[in-house]
Amino acid sequence: MSRPAQSRYQHRAGANCESACLRNALAAQGLALEEEVVFGLDGNIGFALFEREGPEPDLVVGRQTIFPGQALRLLGCSVQAQQRTPLSRLRQWLAQGEVVVARVDLAALPHHATLEGASAPFGGYFVNLCGQLPPLNSDGEGEFLVSDPACAELLRVPVDQVQQARLSSACPPINPNGWCYVLGGGAQAPALERLGPAALAQSAREMLRPALKQQGCSGLLQLQRRVAQWPELKRGTLPPPPGSPGLPRWPALTWQLRALGSAIELWGTGGGLFRPLWTRFIERVAQALPDPALNAAATHIARSAQAWQHMGQTCLSLTPSSSAEALRHTLNEVQRLLSLLIPEERLALEHLAQADVRARRQHLAGGPP
Known part of the structure; x- marks a missing residue:
């Protein structure tokens, strides 16, 4: 009889919380995959903008769906x-x-108070629970062994704190709602030459023709317009992020720009709003199924990734005491970088759609799948 998955579990840090958790859980069942393969097969790269009224920061997300399961x-x-x-x-x-x-x-996870940029509420984060420890006394509930992809080591977190993080209502519209997932068996290594182009094309379709205007390429254009409005919309001050040094209250515009930088670089995206991770998946598919369109797509997404990373790092350089001139410079830089990356992403998406069409034609003609 094979051992249960938990007894074979090995903690590994990762670029993205969800794909790293799935990679680690699959590895415990005997299927070793690179994180970018798990991430890319979900066909879930994208963009979404969640606007918030008043001084509270707008939210940016680089994936279309949380845990699609594809x-x-x-x-x-x-x-x-x-x-x-x-x-x-x-x-x-x-x-x-x-x-x-x-x-x-x-x-709501206690260890995230010590991680830079990870203190704002966000309910789309994932960890693996891979064990439990008994309470030290009759009054306690014990601890869970928590595998957090942002951390180098396995953590011991009190059960009540894990529960607080699972059931938090502090981050609408993306509250965690107590969702949990347990993987069954039977997973097999993927044929990237067959599955890769279809997964990439799905992301391209959802970006080029999103269901909602705040998603995909139209959402990127909406962000570009929204950034120009932030000086008027994000006025006043807000309480600082928990554990953040500096002034008792933060200027709302500074908070907004820092939140944008954190969403791009620090909130479980692997940096660059998932784009470097996605670039690696496109390159893996191109190795399995050589196609000039895939190589071109990887080049354009890599350029977009560089622009996203520069944007995030620029925003994160701000402090609560940054000058008005520093804020103006950062806003201008965000606008400039968006004007560069939006056409790069559109070109990449069009190349991915072409590669999928060719892959389907080859398969129907009896050529390589």
Whole structure:
């Protein structure tokens, strides 16, 4: 009889919280994959802008859907998904040796108070629960072993703090809502020459023709317009992020720009709003299925990734005491970089659609799949 997945679990840090958690959970079941493959097969790269009224910062997200599950389906892996999972069920899964992929508000995890830029509430973050420890006394609930992709080591976190992070309501519209996932068996190594182009084309379609105007390429244009309005919209001051040094209250515009930088560089994206991770997946597919369109797409997304990273780092250089001139310079730089990366992304998406059409034609003609 094979050992339960939990007993084979090895913690590894990663670029993106969700794909790294899935990579680690799959590895515990015997399927070793690079993180960019898990990420890319989800067909979920994208963009979304969540505007907020008043001085509260607008939110930027670089994926279209939280936990779409497509990568698991393509790998032949079943999954149990449960919303508002009770604590008793979590304990039962862990007692059975399962690894539980848990969605949380990262700001409610105690160790994130010490990680730069990771203190603002965000309910689309993921960690793996891979064990439980008994309480030290009759009054406690014990601890969970938490595998957080942002950390170098496995963590011991009190159960009540994990529960607070799982059930947080501090980050609408992206609250974690107690979602948990347990992977079934049967996952197999993917045929990237067949599955890769289709997954890439799905991302291209959702970016080029999004369901909502604040998503995809139209969402990028909306962000460009919104940035020009921030000096008028994001006025006044806000309480500082928990654990942040500096003034008792932050200027709202500074908070907004720092939040943009954190969303791009620090909130589990691997830097560059997932674009470097996606570039690596495109390059992996191009190795499995040589196509000039795939190589061109990788080049354009790599340029976009550089612009995103520069934007994020520029925003994160601001402090609560930054001058009005520094704020104006940062706003201008964000606008300039958006004007560079938007056409790069559109060109990349068009190349990905072309590569998928050619791959389908080859398959129908009996050539390489």
